[in-house]
Amino acid sequence: MINKMAVNVAGVDFKNPLITASGTFGYGREYEQFFSLDKLGGISIKGTTDKPRMGNLSPRIAETPMGMLNSVGLENPGIDYFVEKTLPWLLTKNTTIVANIAGSTPEACAEVAEKLDATDIHMIELNISCPNVKQGGAAFGTSAKAAYEVVSKVRQKTKKPLMVKLSPNVTSIVEIAKAAQSAGADALSLINTLLGMRIDINSKRPILRNNVGGLSGPAILPVAIRMVWQVYRAVDIPIVGGGGISSAEDAIEMMIAGASAFQVGTAIFTDPYTPINILNDIDKWMTENNIKNINEIVGTVLEW
Amino acid sequence: MIKAIAEIIKKDCLQSGTYSFILKNKQVAQEAKPGQFINILIDGFTLRRPISICEIFEDSIRIVFAVRGKGTAKMAEWDVGKKVDIIAPLGNGFKDAASGEKLLVVGGGIGTPPLLELAKRSNYVKSILGFRNKDMVILEEDYKKQGTTVVCTDDGSYGENGFVTKFLIQSLETEKFDRIAACGPKPMLKAIAEIANKYNVFCEISLEERMACGVGACLGCQCIIEKDGKKQSAHVCKDGPVFKSCEVLL
Ligand SMILES: Cc1cc2nc3c(=O)[nH]c(=O)nc-3n(C[C@H](O)[C@H](O)[C@H](O)COP(=O)(O)OP(=O)(O)OC[C@H]3O[C@@H](n4cnc5c(N)ncnc54)[C@H](O)[C@@H]3O)c2cc1C
Ligand SMILES: Cc1cc2nc3c(=O)[nH]c(=O)nc-3n(C[C@H](O)[C@H](O)[C@H](O)COP(=O)(O)O)c2cc1C
Numbered sequence: 289m290i291n292k293m294a295v296n297v298a299g300v301d302f303k304n305p306l307i308t309a310s311g312t313f314g315y316g317r318e319y320e321q322f323f324s325l326d327k328l329g330g331i332s333i334k335g336t337t338d339k340p341r342m343g344n345l346s347p348r349i350a351e352t353p354m355g356m357l358n359s360v361g362l363e364n365p366g367i368d369y370f371v372e373k374t375l376p377w378l379l380t381k382n383t384t385i386v387a388n389i390a391g392s393t394p395e396a397c398a399e400v401a402e403k404l405d406a407t408d409i410h411m412i413e414l415n416i417s418c419p420n421v422k423q424g425g426a427a428f429g430t431s432a433k434a435a436y437e438v439v440s441k442v443r444q445k446t447k448k449p450l451m452v453k454l455s456p457n458v459t460s461i462v463e464i465a466k467a468a469q470s471a472g473a474d475a476l477s478l479i480n481t482l483l484g485m486r487i488d489i490n491s492k493r494p495i496l497r498n499n500v501g502g503l504s505g506p507a508i509l510p511v512a513i514r515m516v517w518q519v520y521r522a523v524d525i526p527i528v529g530g531g532g533i534s535s536a537e538d539a540i541e542m543m544i545a546g547a548s549a550f551q552v553g554t555a556i557f558t559d560p561y562t563p564i565n566i567l568n569d570i571d572k573w574m575t576e577n578n579i580k581n582i583n584e585i586v587g588t589v590l591e592w
Numbered sequence: 593m594i595k596a597i598a599e600i601i602k603k604d605c606l607q608s609g610t611y612s613f614i615l616k617n618k619q620v621a622q623e624a625k626p627g628q629f630i631n632i633l634i635d636g637f638t639l640r641r642p643i644s645i646c647e648i649f650e651d652s653i654r655i656v657f658a659v660r661g662k663g664t665a666k667m668a669e670w671d672v673g674k675k676v677d678i679i680a681p682l683g684n685g686f687k688d689a690a691s692g693e694k695l696l697v698v699g700g701g702i703g704t705p706p707l708l709e710l711a712k713r714s715n716y717v718k719s720i721l722g723f724r725n726k727d728m729v730i731l732e733e734d735y736k737k738q739g740t741t742v743v744c745t746d747d748g749s750y751g752e753n754g755f756v757t758k759f760l761i762q763s764l765e766t767e768k769f770d771r772i773a774a775c776g777p778k779p780m781l782k783a784i785a786e787i788a789n790k791y792n793v794f795c796e797i798s799l800e801e802r803m804a805c806g807v808g809a810c811l812g813c814q815c816i817i818e819k820d821g822k823k824q825s826a827h828v829c830k831d832g833p834v835f836k837s838c839e840v841l842l
């Protein structure tokens with residue numbers, strides 16, 4: 289029997305289009321206590337760098353209307369630890385594993401990619417868009433030239449399918465998307481968080497110790513839908529859409545806008561069963577609407 | 593740790609703006625340990641609210657919370673019969689109570705509830721409870737049932753006059769204790785940690801940090817601990833909320 293939910297992104301098979309978003313799901317260990325990771329299309333791991341990082345000081349979390357800010361700042365144990373200690377366990381799971389990577393220089397990103405090239409990881413997601421690190425990160429993601437440079441450097445060091453994660457904090461996301469494509473990206477994922485800030489009116493102190501952080505959650509869904517739609521019309525490589533998805537309807541909307549698969553993050557904090565509920569509800573929706581294969585809906589928006 | 597529905601079977605207002613709920617769920621009650629917490633879903637909010645477990649019964653748990661912002665204000669409107677969506681029990685609680693052990697409990701304000709269940713499980717406990725003023729005093733009777741209890745207020749409007757640290761030092765000068773358990777504002781915990789260190793008493797403190805996932809996945813709730821002279825990252829929701837006072841940097 290063919291799996292009506294299966295998708296393929298740049299040659300990588302996912303049993304369904306739902307990927308848990310980097311940084312919101314750890315490596316799956318905690319959420320495995322709620323449900324089997326085998327149910328997921330894929331897992332994008334916490335952003336991993338060449339060396340271990342402590343991240344930013346706390347507080348790192350602030351709530352916002354229909355969302356939240358975070359300034360975790362890429363806290364992670366480093367690529368060597370990940371490859372040795374965590375990846376073997378992750379690869380025993382019957383799901384697709386995406387390594388989200390980042391770095392403060394193009395060379396550092398390339399080094400991490402090279403180390404992953406020697407493993408059985410299924411896909412690399414290069415984050416050129418983290419708003420929480422002082423150097424690199426956002427800087428690569430906000431200029432087409434810098435984006436081109438970092439993607440090409442990483443491309444030279446890996447044959448793994450390479451997905452590039454774009455920042456929404458730019459004037460033209462289409463320009464960056466095109467630069468990543470021409471530098472050799474096999475797929476794009478968007479959007480990362482939007483830069484935001486909250487202030488305690490009594491102490492006049494920003495809630496986040498880092499002053500600013502990345503906005504995620506339902507509040508950013510319309511921005512993500514718009515950007516996926518714009519980029520879908522401008523590039524030839526597949527898109528993984530994300531940002532604010534909390535229901536099957538949101539996910540279907542994202543696919544209609546042009547996403548071949550989608551990521552779910554913040555909504556998992558509200559309800560850890562969100563991924564399972566979304567998958568069940570998409571299944572139901574497909575039956576009700578007589579859709580035989582989920583790929584049929586990708587990019588089917590009928591714009592005015 | 594499970595996601596569960598727990599029904600409010602008793603609601604009390606302890607002081608203006610401070611409420612007590614008894615939440616019924618047998619599995620959570622049976623898994624729960626003193627010092628652990630629960631993460632509460634409030635309709636319309638992205639993030640759950642972490643609240644400590646105050647007491648554990650056969651098939652229910654008690655929580656006590658103060659209204660601090662929009663989320664806790666919404667919770668204060670809930671009544672008996674409301675079915676609450678919780679993730680529980682979460683985190684690492686206090687070291688188990690051992691018989692023959694003398695425990696000193698030090699709680700400040702809304703930091704007093706998380707210490708009650710541990711006090712109940714100890715054969716010998718002395719409690720020092722500090723509040724800003726008379727209108728903030730909570731759980732005095734609950735602690736008195738467990739052993740000697742000193743209530744103090746910053747302005748002397750009720751009980752003894754002064755901070756908990758004054759009565760902590762007095763207690764340690766006059767009696768030998770095996771362990772201290774403390775919860776309250778950070779400056780208070782810092783002072784308690786220093787005193788515990790000086791008197792060489794094993795001391796655990798329960799910390800708060802802003803949280804997103806509550807289970808250890810998002811790394812949102814970092815605190816820094818020091819082990820073998822090396823600074824390390826820890827996460828309040830998973831490695832805590834209870835830490836050894838000699839290990840955590842405040
Ligand atoms: C492990 C743990 C145990 C706790 N136990 C208790 C308890 O037993 N009784 C009690 O009254 N309070 C307790 N708190 C504090 C309680 O979580 C906050 O007072 C509450 O989240 C405030 O929510 P709000 O919507 O009313 O405030 P808002 O300020 O509107 O909340 C905005 C955001 O900030 C977070 N936040 C605000 N203050 C705190 C805080 N002090 N700690 C953590 N997050 C905060 C909220 O969770 C929310 O995400 C505990 C906190 C932690 C981390
Ligand atoms: C706490 C937290 C940590 C995150 N860490 C990373 C990260 O390490 N790398 C990355 O590419 N994106 C990271 N993100 C961004 C998410 O992967 C996702 O792109 C974003 O949150 C938007 O999706 P959402 O609204 O579904 O959460 C993080 C988001 C959150 C909330």
Ligand code: FES
Pocket residue numbers: 802803804805806807808809810811812813814827828829830
């Ligand atoms: S709140 Fe997510 S790791 Fe503690």
